[in-house]
Amino acid sequence: MSGNAKTEAIRAESIVKRFGSVLALNGVSIRVERGETLGILGDNGAGKSTLIKILTGFHQPDSGQVFVNGTPVTLNSVDHARSLGIECVYQDLALVNTLSVYHNMFLNRELRKPFLGLLDHAEMRRQAAAALDDIGVGVPSVRAEVARLSGGQRQAIAVARAVHTNARILLLDEPLAAMGAREAGLIIDLIDRLRSRGDIAIAMIAHNYAQTLDICDRVVLVQHGEITFESHSTETSVEELLEVVRREYRAARRA
Amino acid sequence: MSTNSGRAGGAQAAAPAAAGLRGLRHAVSGFLVWREASVILVAVLLILYFELTNANFLTNANIVTVSQFVAAPAIIACGEIMLLICKEIDLSAGQTFALAPFLVYFGAKFGLPVIPAILVALLICASIGLSIGLITVLLDVPSFVTTLGAFFLITGITLTISRGFPATPPGGHVLAGILGAFGYSEIIWAFLIVFGTHVLLRHTRWGLHTSATGGNELAAAEAGINVKRIKVGNFILVAVLAGFTGIIEAYRVGSNDPLAGGANMMFFGVASGVIGGTALTGGSGTIIGGLIGAIVLGVLQDGFTLQGINAFLFDGIIGAAILIAMIVNIRLALWQRGTVR
Numbered sequence: 001m002s003g004n005a006k007t008e009a010i011r012a013e014s015i016v017k018r019f020g021s022v023l024a025l026n027g028v029s030i031r032v033e034r035g036e037t038l039g040i041l042g043d044n045g046a047g048k049s050t051l052i053k054i055l056t057g058f059h060q061p062d063s064g065q066v067f068v069n070g071t072p073v074t075l076n077s078v079d080h081a082r083s084l085g086i087e088c089v090y091q092d093l094a095l096v097n098t099l100s101v102y103h104n105m106f107l108n109r110e111l112r113k114p115f116l117g118l119l120d121h122a123e124m125r126r127q128a129a130a131a132l133d134d135i136g137v138g139v140p141s142v143r144a145e146v147a148r149l150s151g152g153q154r155q156a157i158a159v160a161r162a163v164h165t166n167a168r169i170l171l172l173d174e175p176l177a178a179m180g181a182r183e184a185g186l187i188i189d190l191i192d193r194l195r196s197r198g199d200i201a202i203a204m205i206a207h208n209y210a211q212t213l214d215i216c217d218r219v220v221l222v223q224h225g226e227i228t229f230e231s232h233s234t235e236t237s238v239e240e241l242l243e244v245v246r247r248e249y250r251a252a253r254r255a
Numbered sequence: 256m257s258t259n260s261g262r263a264g265g266a267q268a269a270a271p272a273a274a275g276l277r278g279l280r281h282a283v284s285g286f287l288v289w290r291e292a293s294v295i296l297v298a299v300l301l302i303l304y305f306e307l308t309n310a311n312f313l314t315n316a317n318i319v320t321v322s323q324f325v326a327a328p329a330i331i332a333c334g335e336i337m338l339l340i341c342k343e344i345d346l347s348a349g350q351t352f353a354l355a356p357f358l359v360y361f362g363a364k365f366g367l368p369v370i371p372a373i374l375v376a377l378l379i380c381a382s383i384g385l386s387i388g389l390i391t392v393l394l395d396v397p398s399f400v401t402t403l404g405a406f407f408l409i410t411g412i413t414l415t416i417s418r419g420f421p422a423t424p425p426g427g428h429v430l431a432g433i434l435g436a437f438g439y440s441e442i443i444w445a446f447l448i449v450f451g452t453h454v455l456l457r458h459t460r461w462g463l464h465t466s467a468t469g470g471n472e473l474a475a476a477e478a479g480i481n482v483k484r485i486k487v488g489n490f491i492l493v494a495v496l497a498g499f500t501g502i503i504e505a506y507r508v509g510s511n512d513p514l515a516g517g518a519n520m521m522f523f524g525v526a527s528g529v530i531g532g533t534a535l536t537g538g539s540g541t542i543i544g545g546l547i548g549a550i551v552l553g554v555l556q557d558g559f560t561l562q563g564i565n566a567f568l569f570d571g572i573i574g575a576a577i578l579i580a581m582i583v584n585i586r587l588a589l590w591q592r593g594t595v596r
């Protein structure tokens with residue numbers, strides 16, 4: 001372990017999380033290297049989002065330990081995790097419909113003027129437009145209310161928001177769910193570009209097995225709150241993954 | 256930005272009849288780009304109506320009267336709008352309004368100079384807001400319930416400490432004049448507070464986070480906003496503003512009335528906000544709209560009084576007028592956003 005510590009970006013050890021009587025995570029351990037893209041697969045309700053939300057500081061685990069750059073940390077808030085370079089695209093996108101595109105992009109990290117610390121709307125608009133242009137997904141205007149945008153446009157905004165702040169550790173919860181083929185291509189290109197920089201760790205939840213094997217270096221399978229399978233993408237296949245899912249499902253039914 | 260001009264180009268290329276209609280719509284929506292525009296229209300129409308039907312409407316004396324109808328609800332509206340935007344409401348603001356001048360009165364009676372007595376009174380109002388806010392967010396009680404409880408609780412306190420009798424607010428002429436006794440001082444306070452709250456809402460992180468909290472509480476929390484802190488802070492703001500309004504109103508009238516304010520005052524504040532375009536569903540609202548909403552209500556009250564409407568009918572007429580003003584404004588706002596054709 002310690003030999004690889006210099007390339008390790010984030011690691012979670014034996015995470016347990018309960019919501020009342022629901023055991024969402026039952027001793028999950030994952031690890032993402034710098035420059036690596038990890039795919040997280042698994043059924044609905046398996047605990048994938050909960051795992052991600054523990055890494056963003058949104059949920060606190062009941063037990064287990066998170067390490068960032070090899071150092072043990074207790075992520076006690078989203079701001080704390082963000083200060084360590086952890087950014088997330090949440091499954092629900094975390095967008096506020098009644099606010100404009102640029103206010104959403106800068107939510108809780110607003111740019112301010114020196115004068116009284118008032119919001120610098122003009123600069124936020126400029127940077128938001130530039131960040132969206134950079135990804136290449138068209139949005140009518142950064143002043144538009146998010147409520148008026150399409151599902152794919154909303155997702156693009158959430159991705160652009162997470163990416164444009166120089167994240168070191170990028171967590172993506174189903175970033176392609178609402179995307180058309182062209183826009184999904186743009187986001188995949190973006191992930192590739194980030195990966196080629198070699199210093200960003202990406203963990204991505206997805207439901208499309210073939211696409212995930214294609215995009216990610218490594219995949220893990222989460223089922224009923226546990227990691228049931230783990231492999232390099234080149235050493236496994238959609239068939240094998242589906243076989244594991246079926247086997248675990250049968251085992252769970254018998255139990 | 257380039258797509259915007261592209262869209263305008265498309266409109267010009269449309270068939271002439273449709274283009275004419277769209278041109279009209281463009282001209283109107285040019286004015287209506289302000290969210291507050293529709294309620295400004297309502298206010299202007301009302302003023303015109305009362306001016307045309309009554310020669311005494313736009314005289315200095317009457318403008319002072321209208322301004323005094325407007326000031327208190329406008330200030331209360333500032334607080335209630337902030338709360339409504341983060342999806343809460345304070346039903347007890349009118350009770351804090353009645354309590355605060357008695358806090359000043361007793362502070363002075365216990366030997367405090369008037370200004371420190373006012374500051375202490377406002378501090379107590381702040382702690383009322385803090386308690387309401389904490390109960391609401393920590394125990395997950397809807398604010399409709401917490402503030403309904405506070406409504407009766409604060410009334411009880413006011414009646415107990417005042418023993419149900421009015422009192423004369425302490426302090427000299429100059430102070431009383433600045434606070435409310437001089438004809439225009441109350442509306443000047445209102446304008447200052449409206450301006451300050453407008454800046455708070457539109458140009459500070461606090462305001463943006465208030466909008467985010469009401470617009471989508473989960474998203475705001477996921478972005479790292481402490482939504483509980485935002486809500487509690489706005490409960491404090493309402494309570495302090497309500498207390499301050501109660502104090503300046505007492506100085507204007509020259510008497511503390513234990514039955515002042517109440518549900519009427521609170522609902523005028525909330526109604527001003529809603530007439531001004533603040534959504535009860537949270538996430539959006541405007542302070543300037545709230546001021547104009549208060550002007551609409553003040554003009555209605557004063558106008559009907561000048562017309563000598565039967566006192567028994569008065570509330571009914573005001574109620575109907577509020578309904579009509581709100582409906583007109585909501586329809587105009589929908590039309591403005593292009594969701595009604």
Ligand SMILES: Nc1ncnc2c1ncn2[C@@H]1O[C@H](COP(=O)(O)OP(=O)(O)OP(=O)(O)O)[C@@H](O)[C@H]1O
Nearest residue numbers: 019022024042043044045046047048049050051091
């Ligand atoms: N805030 C919460 N309160 C209570 N239960 C929760 C909460 N969040 C998640 N759960 C429960 O934890 C379990 C795991 O949920 P989670 O959202 O992590 O699943 P998921 O793997 O992301 O599923 P999906 O693929 O459908 O997004 C589910 O049973 C869910 O009902």
Ligand SMILES: [Mg+2]
Nearest residue numbers: 048049050091
């Ligand atoms: Mg999920």
